[in-house]
Amino acid sequence: MLDASDEGYVTEDGRRIGGVLMEMKNITLRFGGVKAITDISFDIREGEIRAIIGPNGAGKSSMLNVISGFYVPQEGEVWYKGAKRPPMKPYQVAQLGIARTFQNIALFEGMTVLDNVMTGRLNYMKTNMFQQALWKGKAEAEEVENREFVEKIIDFLEIQSIRKTPVARLPYGLKKRVELARALAAEPSLLLLDEPMAGMNVEEKEDMSRFILDVNDEFGTTIALIEHDMGVVMDLSDRVVVMDYGKKIGDGTPDDIRSNQAVIDAYLGVAHD
Amino acid sequence: MFRAQGGTDLAQSSQAAGGHESIPALLLRNAAEFGDKPAYREKEFGIWQCWTWKEAEQEIRKLALGLINLGVNEGDFIAIIGNNRPYLYWSMVAAQWVGATPVPLYQDSAAEEMAYVLDHCGARFVIVEDQEQVDKVIEVQDRLHQFEHLIYLDPRGMRKYDHSHLHEYAHVQEQGHAARDEFTPELEKRGQKLDYASTCVMLYTSGTTGKPKGVVLSNRNIIETAKSSAEFDHLGPGEEILAYLPMAWVGDFIFSIGQAYWTGFCVNCPESPETVAADLREIGPTYYFAPPRVFETQLTSVMIRMEDAGKLKKRLFDIFMAHARRVGPAILDGKPVGGWDRFKYWLGDLFIYGPLKNTLGFSKVRVGYTAGEAIGPEIFDFYRSLGINLKQLYGQTEASVFITVQPDGEVRSDTVGVPAPGVELKIADSGEVFYRSPGVFEFYYKNEESTKSTKDAEGWVATGDAGFIEHDTGHLRIIDRAKDVGKMADGSLFAPKYVENKLKFYPNILEAVVFGNNRDRCMAFINIDLSAVGNWAERNNIAYSSYQELAGHPKVYEMIQSHVEEVNASVAEDEMLSGCQVHRFLILHKELDADDGEMTRTRKVRRGIIAEKFDDLIEALYSGKTEQYTETEVTYEDGRKGSIKATLEIRDAKTVPVTTQKVAAE
Numbered sequence: 010m011l012d013a014s015d016e017g018y019v020t021e022d023g024r025r026i027g028g029v030l031m032e033m034k035n036i037t038l039r040f041g042g043v044k045a046i047t048d049i050s051f052d053i054r055e056g057e058i059r060a061i062i063g064p065n066g067a068g069k070s071s072m073l074n075v076i077s078g079f080y081v082p083q084e085g086e087v088w089y090k091g092a093k094r095p096p097m098k099p100y101q102v103a104q105l106g107i108a109r110t111f112q113n114i115a116l117f118e119g120m121t122v123l124d125n126v127m128t129g130r131l132n133y134m135k136t137n138m139f140q141q142a143l144w145k146g147k148a149e150a151e152e153v154e155n156r157e158f159v160e161k162i163i164d165f166l167e168i169q170s171i172r173k174t175p176v177a178r179l180p181y182g183l184k185k186r187v188e189l190a191r192a193l194a195a196e197p198s199l200l201l202l203d204e205p206m207a208g209m210n211v212e213e214k215e216d217m218s219r220f221i222l223d224v225n226d227e228f229g230t231t232i233a234l235i236e237h238d239m240g241v242v243m244d245l246s247d248r249v250v251v252m253d254y255g256k257k258i259g260d261g262t263p264d265d266i267r268s269n270q271a272v273i274d275a276y277l278g279v280a281h282d
Numbered sequence: 283m284f285r286a287q288g289g290t291d292l293a294q295s296s297q298a299a300g301g302h303e304s305i306p307a308l309l310l311r312n313a314a315e316f317g318d319k320p321a322y323r324e325k326e327f328g329i330w331q332c333w334t335w336k337e338a339e340q341e342i343r344k345l346a347l348g349l350i351n352l353g354v355n356e357g358d359f360i361a362i363i364g365n366n367r368p369y370l371y372w373s374m375v376a377a378q379w380v381g382a383t384p385v386p387l388y389q390d391s392a393a394e395e396m397a398y399v400l401d402h403c404g405a406r407f408v409i410v411e412d413q414e415q416v417d418k419v420i421e422v423q424d425r426l427h428q429f430e431h432l433i434y435l436d437p438r439g440m441r442k443y444d445h446s447h448l449h450e451y452a453h454v455q456e457q458g459h460a461a462r463d464e465f466t467p468e469l470e471k472r473g474q475k476l477d478y479a480s481t482c483v484m485l486y487t488s489g490t491t492g493k494p495k496g497v498v499l500s501n502r503n504i505i506e507t508a509k510s511s512a513e514f515d516h517l518g519p520g521e522e523i524l525a526y527l528p529m530a531w532v533g534d535f536i537f538s539i540g541q542a543y544w545t546g547f548c549v550n551c552p553e554s555p556e557t558v559a560a561d562l563r564e565i566g567p568t569y570y571f572a573p574p575r576v577f578e579t580q581l582t583s584v585m586i587r588m589e590d591a592g593k594l595k596k597r598l599f600d601i602f603m604a605h606a607r608r609v610g611p612a613i614l615d616g617k618p619v620g621g622w623d624r625f626k627y628w629l630g631d632l633f634i635y636g637p638l639k640n641t642l643g644f645s646k647v648r649v650g651y652t653a654g655e656a657i658g659p660e661i662f663d664f665y666r667s668l669g670i671n672l673k674q675l676y677g678q679t680e681a682s683v684f685i686t687v688q689p690d691g692e693v694r695s696d697t698v699g700v701p702a703p704g705v706e707l708k709i710a711d712s713g714e715v716f717y718r719s720p721g722v723f724e725f726y727y728k729n730e731e732s733t734k735s736t737k738d739a740e741g742w743v744a745t746g747d748a749g750f751i752e753h754d755t756g757h758l759r760i761i762d763r764a765k766d767v768g769k770m771a772d773g774s775l776f777a778p779k780y781v782e783n784k785l786k787f788y789p790n791i792l793e794a795v796v797f798g799n800n801r802d803r804c805m806a807f808i809n810i811d812l813s814a815v816g817n818w819a820e821r822n823n824i825a826y827s828s829y830q831e832l833a834g835h836p837k838v839y840e841m842i843q844s845h846v847e848e849v850n851a852s853v854a855e856d857e858m859l860s861g862c863q864v865h866r867f868l869i870l871h872k873e874l875d876a877d878d879g880e881m882t883r884t885r886k887v888r889r890g891i892i893a894e895k896f897d898d899l900i901e902a903l904y905s906g907k908t909e910q911y912t913e914t915e916v917t918y919e920d921g922r923k924g925s926i927k928a929t930l931e932i933r934d935a936k937t938v939p940v941t942t943q944k945v946a947a948e
Contacts, residue, residue, distance in 0.1 A: 022442050160327035170556035
């Protein structure tokens with residue numbers, strides 16, 4: 010099954026997983042005296058769905074923020090595409106091809122779904138503000154080209170019917186989908202999803218799971234996600250990192266994790282005799 | 283007389299088109315005569331993609347060759363499942379071209395229901411839209427003895443499937459095109475064999491009772507019907523229609539294939555089922571069809587939004603709508619109307635009717651039809667008063683749709699019109715309506731017994747509906763399903779649908795089921811309309827968290843009770859049916875649903891199943907209890923089952939004593 014060599018491995022359902030895309034080496038993150046993450050190492054391979062799970066306050070979101078470059082860890086190194094990544098501003102990280110969604114949806118509420126998704130194409134727009142204001146020649150061609158790509162995403166995520174609806178009017182589940190659309194519009198090589206199923210009902214969760222799998226399958230996008238819902242995680246991901254109190258307590262395939270005693274203890278609690 | 287602007291005068295050329303005795307023949311004619319005119323449009327990636335008749339012919343040809351390549355034989359059945367998309371319409375024509383019979387299925391059927399139809403017709407090939415439908419077919423494939431190949435349109439999510447029996451639509455076309463030299467002679471040969479007598483399509487009836495039946499319709503049925511109905515409404519090649527109703531329904535087949543191929547008009551497919559309203563507005567169809575439910579929903583949403591509009595807008599709307607109700611229908615029918623009224627109507631059109639029609643997508647509608655169920659007079663008049671030529675027709679699958687239609691200028695909400703061209707009508711002693719026409723179906727597939735009991739040797743077909751022909755106008759009026767018309771305990775007539783329709787005309791009531799056959803009094807189940815009642819609740823500060831809670835709210839009960847009592851008063855006025863007043867009623871805790879078998883896929887209530895399923899509630903209604911605890915099994919969309927528990931309140935409704943009514947009348 011899991012082959013540690015750098016050529017990657019082939020999953021049970023025949024997907025080819027490539028070499029290491031991102032590697033976290035001995036990451037430690039502190040807020041003042043509080044250690045949010047203690048000495049954690051793991052890697053994310055090209056084309057895989059990698060989940061980070063753990064109980065409340067385990068440090069999952071902090072970990073995702075380290076990956077996305079939002080937090081700079083005090084110790085440890087982040088390696089991306091074979092090179093050590095220096096501390097960066099979030100926009101620079103985006104230019105590297107890393108896109109994300111947020112636990113508490115961060116969309117432009119007053120703008121339409123279409124405009125929100127178009128913002129995801131920012132890094133592909135070369136014309137400046139004045140050219141765009143005139144909307145002639147190059148700017149127009151550029152917009153048409155990017156709109157075409159955005160329409161494909163809209164079609165893919167089945168949000169055609171809300172294309173022109175202001176985001177503020179949408180229900181929660183759809184907003185989450187719009188956020189995913191915006192992240193996908195950036196054509197990321199690494200997609201980070203912060204609790205994509207939080208607050209959803211069963212049907213919305215099923216839809217979202219299907220979209221995540223389809224994105225991975227269709228575009229070959231590498232996905233790292235944080236999730237609460239164990240069932241969903243086990244069905245979706247290729248490999249899982251389990252965190253508890255800022256420490257890594259497990260790392261492996263869903264089957265490994267299911268039988269890992271430390272994980273069971275963390276989730277179900279241990280009786281103290 | 284209506285003619286398309288510019289280009290070929292098709293109506294005339296089709297008169298002379300005696301040799302075109304099949305849909306593929308008509309396709310070739312259209313491609314030759316006006317190949318550059320749009321035949322299909324579909325909105326995809328936010329843009330209307332267009333195919334001309336010439337392009338459509340090429341696409342269909344490629345697919346037909348691909349089907350031969352896959353081994354389709356003459357006489358095979360090819361099932362087609364999916365939303366309205368040009369590619370699936372092409373599948374039907376390609377199937378006909380290679381001598382096979384297309385069998386469109388309802389795309390929202392559960393796998394179980396599909397299994398029955400697929401097995402019954404013995405489809406060797408199934409063409410589906412996407413992964414969802416592929417999964418359903420794969421789920422039941424072990425039970426389908428003749429099933430061999432599955433062709434899917436949308437490759438998304440399909441990569442990991444075992445492709446030994448799975449083919450992508452585009453690949454089938456490519457392979458067919460690549461082998462064109464080899465298979466074209468075979469295709470030509472098969473195409474030439476098609477004539478009026480050969481089968482055009484097999485459609486399964488929705489089955490209000492029992493298992494669905496496969497209605498076999500010949501090319502004669504479809505083409506003759508398309509021809510005479512197109513002439514009746516002067517349809518030409520310039521028409522635009524929006525194909526959004528299920529492809530498995532005979533109406534869609536007649537409009538989107540029969541009439542479209544006969545006259546050569548353009549069929550537009552919506553982007554997705556959720557975008558129909560927006561797509562309708564963009565296309566602005568000239569010829570439109572919708573069941574009453576669609577018009578009801580639309581009117582409800584207009585009214586709800588007007589409630590929320592500003593004072594000035596609301597006032598303008600009220601004034602001009604009142605005026606439109608008074609003179610609009612007369613103006614539409616070309617009857618004499620005074621100059622001042624005309625001027626005021628013109629103003630209203632400028633400010634209210636025009637913009638409203640534009641919003642609804644009805645600006646260009648020249649002919650609109652509604653059928654399938656009775657439509658509420660208020661709903662009907664609303665649209666007609668706006669200047670939309672909405673008419674009623676009465677038909678069924680077995681007749682290739684048309685039995686009666688309303689001619690322009692003779693439109694009323696309480697009749698279904700005069701016999702369509704070529705249709706003969708007679709009423710049996712029992713009150714049941716019989717008809718005979720060129721559109722009458724050939725037979726029920728593998729069901730000789732039903733064929734015999736429905737169609738007699740002279741070609742007369744029993745509709746199963748009870749009705750009568752008005753003496754002075756010649757219009758047909760339908761009372762109810764013949765088998766539903768019963769007797770009350772005292773021998774008076776019991777026509778549940780008549781009362782249910784009156785109830786359903788209230789926007790707050792989505793469905794009603796009335797019981798009373800062989801009983802002394804009538805009782806009713808009511809389903810509230812969540813969007814209408816929900817909005818009402820919002821405006822009246824009534825909090826609710828679920829359908830069930832809203833349905834059981836005392837205020838809602840009060841409102842529904844007043845509706846029931848108004849209906850009782852109106853029913854009491856009809857001497858024959860005054861016994862059908864509703865004495866007691868309850869509001870159901872769940873919506874009646876096709877997934878639970880309570881309705882057909884075309885949303886007609888299945889009385890027998892409902893009576894069986896909720897027998898405890900019926901018992902409680904008749905026993906005089908004021909509430910009843912019940913548990914109901916429900917099926918979710920993904921096929922899982924669950925149950926809903928509820929204690930339902932039962933209320934008495936005031937009835938109008940029949941005897942005093944008579945006294946008052948005298």
